[in-house]
Amino acid sequence: MLIVQKYGGSSVADAKRVKNVAERIAKTYRSGNKVIVVLSAQGDTTDELIEKAKELNATPSKREMDMLLTTGEQQSVALMAIALESLGIPAISLNAAQVKMHTSRDYGVARINKIDTDRIESELYRNNVVIVTGFQGVNRYDDLTTLGRGGSDTTAVAIAAAIHADICEIYTDVDGVYTADPRVVPNARKLEEITYSEMLELASLGAKVLHNRSVEMAKKYNVELVVRSSLNDHEGTKVKEETEVEKMLVSGVAGDDNIARVSLLKIVDKPGKAFEVFNTLAKNKINVDIIIQSVATDGKRNISFSINKDSLEDVKKIVDANIKKWGVAGVEYEENIAKVSVVGAGMVANSGVASKVFEAMYDADVNINIISTSEIKISILIEKDDMKRAMRAIHDKFNLGLV
């Protein structure tokens, strides 16, 4: 098999962990597989480098920050190659320039355009374990870029796609993808399999196992992912197009309490009005999640939407600047909000899911503020204090837990 393995920064934080990961890679290699390894920077390296830069300049250029930060992964890959050599495993480390990981020019948030696989393939042909820097690329000026959050996962999936790997294993500090966060729902169960779409919904909803970008790319190029722990040999969770196990109605429950709700009251009900509002927000890089419009009365209607709470101050400024132009009579901001979402590819054809969610909320005495449904997801906005109770109630109602 041709296997891509990705290990995060905490998995290679010190010499002991590097050795531990090296043993795992060696085992995979000795079993007759060809192995490509993608690594993040060790432990807190990236944060320490950012700290060093800030000592010199409060607003360093992104181009130079990328030049600085990319050294972290280069150190990781060189150290891993050195550790593998000591186990008698032939290994070679490659940085983004050597792999020719071509990205857009956007420093700090670059997107991968193309990978020339020649070098990787020739090293695999020589029976080397190939160890590649995650999170980084080169743009067409030969300058180093970084991919932003979740970058190393994306690197791993992009390489797996480009080289047609049989599987892409994402190693992390949890055993896989769960039906809910086990810290909130103690009897949450690890899923054997999940579809890309379900994973995308869960990832965007606070189940921070895999970054959305990497799942989107895996879905686009049909790269089979496995999320598993670097600390044990448990099987992990497979993320793929169609799951083979009998389809469950609901695959997981996620909660997110870092959101805020904005309500624009009595906005004039003219065609294009909603477009005007959300276009202005989009131009200001505000990510709007759920949108609800009330039915118009007296030629006016209310528009509510949820946002990440970190954007709230920005949204307030935008609303203040546009409130007259939009013809809005008043604004309400609500911060004590949480979102609970139920995800499952099986719910598309089953109208009973929504009513079961309502029933669970009624039983648990949770007041639903806003509800939004898509083909594979139902999200509700509720009081923040109700979040954990709501998650447990839904988890129980759909019998997701361990028996």
Added chain:
Amino acid sequence: MLIVQKYGGSSVADAKRVKNVAERIAKTYRSGNKVIVVLSAQGDTTDELIEKAKELNATPSKREMDMLLTTGEQQSVALMAIALESLGIPAISLNAAQVKMHTSRDYGVARINKIDTDRIESELYRNNVVIVTGFQGVNRYDDLTTLGRGGSDTTAVAIAAAIHADICEIYTDVDGVYTADPRVVPNARKLEEITYSEMLELASLGAKVLHNRSVEMAKKYNVELVVRSSLNDHEGTKVKEETEVEKMLVSGVAGDDNIARVSLLKIVDKPGKAFEVFNTLAKNKINVDIIIQSVATDGKRNISFSINKDSLEDVKKIVDANIKKWGVAGVEYEENIAKVSVVGAGMVANSGVASKVFEAMYDADVNINIISTSEIKISILIEKDDMKRAMRAIHDKFNLGLV
């Protein structure tokens, strides 16, 4: 003017020193010069990275060590660019791959083959200060290499040569090149100018201001060097082809007490015998410095040579393995040896220099063990305990000191 400035690791060891160097670069730039800066890794970074590698593997491959170590200079150059940005100076950092610093494939001890100056020139054209990683290159496999000891000086000179810079300034923690080590000879004087050849002799004799490789390259491409301090604004010492000041007979005195003498006794006096001995030593990478053969008596002669004391154990093994083959009757090793050398382009045509050295040694009651002369250098091997006294006596005899 087009100026190359090189700063060593101690000059950029922490945020304060990086800022200090940035101010100096900014001043040069604001005076209307085009500036290329070559930097080493910060402070102890390289040693720390070596330590990390050794934790994983006692004998890491040189290829991976170079991959690891080259991150040190990349961090330096990015941080310096960030510091310059905060002073409002447009700056860009470049690593060896971006500069296209082509070297031989020899990891750890690569030699520079060629520099494509396109990128540097286009950045200078955009009025950027260009900050380049010292000590590193790329070979024809796109792999990173390091240049070995004195590498950053060599990088600076190579860039200055390739881009036809007006001057290459080597910043260090001393004010320039002195007539002798001021710690040994308190009234030693800083030289205004010195020729490449004199500098080469001094550099190889323990005056560790500039590494020989960089001086050799400067001489080959006629790059004018200035050695000066990064801690003050003193003028420094110019290193060039012909000095303009009235030629001094002797320009400096250097001492080295890390040497050993080996004497092969009563070796059979046949043609090719000396060649056999020194060829064997050369094949084993032993650097032999001074060689003296005695006049043959009874068809036998003694051969003595000096070596760096660090090679002594290796030499002992080689001698043991070959003593019969060489036809040597006995061996003497002497470790309590020092070498004192007098260097000066003016001494070529002046037979009085050697006699003045003898006179100084006679006055100071120092016994000369072996003497060796070249066109611009006289070296004597003496007892180690006599070294400092001998240096002062010669320094005084030639009136090199401050009056």
